[in-house]
Amino acid sequence: MKITAIKPYPVWIGTRNQLIVKIETDEGIFGWGESGLSGREKAVVGAIEHYREFLVGRNAFDIGAIWQETYRSQYFEGGRVLQAAISAIDIALHDIKGKALGVPVYDLLGGKQRDRIPTFASTSLPPGDAMIEQARELMAQGWNAIRFFPAGQDSRGIFEPRESIGETARWLVKAREALGESVVLGIDYHHRLSVAETASFCQKMPSGTLDFLEEPIRDETPEAYESLRTLTDVPFAIGEEFSSKWQFLPYIERGIHQFNRIDVCNVGGLTEAMKVAGWSEAHYVDMMPHNPLGPICTAATVHFAAAVANFSWLETRASPAEGYLGFYDTSVFTTQPTLDGAAYPVGNAPGLGVEVDEEFIKKQSFKFWEAPHLKRGDGSVTNW
Numbered sequence: 001m002k003i004t005a006i007k008p009y010p011v012w013i014g015t016r017n018q019l020i021v022k023i024e025t026d027e028g029i030f031g032w033g034e035s036g037l038s039g040r041e042k043a044v045v046g047a048i049e050h051y052r053e054f055l056v057g058r059n060a061f062d063i064g065a066i067w068q069e070t071y072r073s074q075y076f077e078g079g080r081v082l083q084a085a086i087s088a089i090d091i092a093l094h095d096i097k098g099k100a101l102g103v104p105v106y107d108l109l110g111g112k113q114r115d116r117i118p119t120f121a122s123t124s125l126p127p128g129d130a131m132i133e134q135a136r137e138l139m140a141q142g143w144n145a146i147r148f149f150p151a152g153q154d155s156r157g158i159f160e161p162r163e164s165i166g167e168t169a170r171w172l173v174k175a176r177e178a179l180g181e182s183v184v185l186g187i188d189y190h191h192r193l194s195v196a197e198t199a200s201f202c203q204k205m206p207s208g209t210l211d212f213l214e215e216p217i218r219d220e221t222p223e224a225y226e227s228l229r230t231l232t233d234v235p236f237a238i239g240e241e242f243s244s245k246w247q248f249l250p251y252i253e254r255g256i257h258q259f260n261r262i263d264v265c266n267v268g269g270l271t272e273a274m275k276v277a278g279w280s281e282a283h284y285v286d287m288m289p290h291n292p293l294g295p296i297c298t299a300a301t302v303h304f305a306a307a308v309a310n311f312s313w314l315e316t317r318a319s320p321a322e323g324y325l326g327f328y329d330t331s332v333f334t335t336q337p338t339l340d341g342a343a344y345p346v347g348n349a350p351g352l353g354v355e356v357d358e359e360f361i362k363k364q365s366f367k368f369w370e371a372p373h374l375k376r377g378d379g380s381v382t383n384w
């Protein structure tokens, strides 16, 4: 089965751009993939168009060899742009192979190990009584793992870490008291803190307040996280930006983090994600996949989550707390994973089990979007 076309569609659907990739074959079977480098989709389109030049004509079943060739057959290998391109291609090839063999993608990954994929939901309100009430509503609807977001970003785009950590810690302590001991509570600090600020934040809460702390600091330096590991006992959830197994390596091998926020649309697709999962299993680190994109990302991650032993929760953006985001539009993605309570049932359709209205996305255009450029009160740049 030969690849005949690779078509990237960087299109605005609902409230965000999605970089959807279609791969066609000479037997009429096609596959869908998605790429996850949000905000830099056009750079990834350029990489996909380059890879297309030597992938057309290749056997679509040679997924592992194609991964190696796209990664290694260049002098300047790796990096987030190229890996995001490889991810979408790899996912689409899995979709093709599953459809051709008449099996769900998880059967290509070793078979399913669970029937339902538990998720964690995020609240959408800043720390306060309404946030706690929203968490309570999510619990009533079946969620037992909930993620909060910190205080401190004002309407002018000013973020002061020291103001944020005090306010946020105060409300997290109240949330734990109000919601009880059995619910899993975490927070995503979106790498907006320093080592010292993170230590202060954690020290403002009794041990046991938080079950996970997601990305408190930037991740370029594993040694900084190692230092932070000695200053708090809160488990870390890290890795949504990592674009290869080699980026996970120091974190896994040095025991820095406890949850892998792996993103199958950025790490290098399902091929690379399964290797990270195996490596993590050997170190008893659980997979907690990042899943902020559209239904193709969700479907690929559901298959991944079904096939790995070491799994905690899949992120979902489809909970009632986040409302209608539009990028799961059922008129565009006419077949897609759907939550049953707080879990995604594992289906048995061949391939990814996603259908896309290609005529619709052909007519959609790309919309320029840039993440907020946060500043401190003194005018200096800080992380978004």
Ligand SMILES: [Mg+2]
Pocket (backbone or CB within 6 Å): 188, 190, 214, 215, 240
């Ligand atoms: Mg995150």
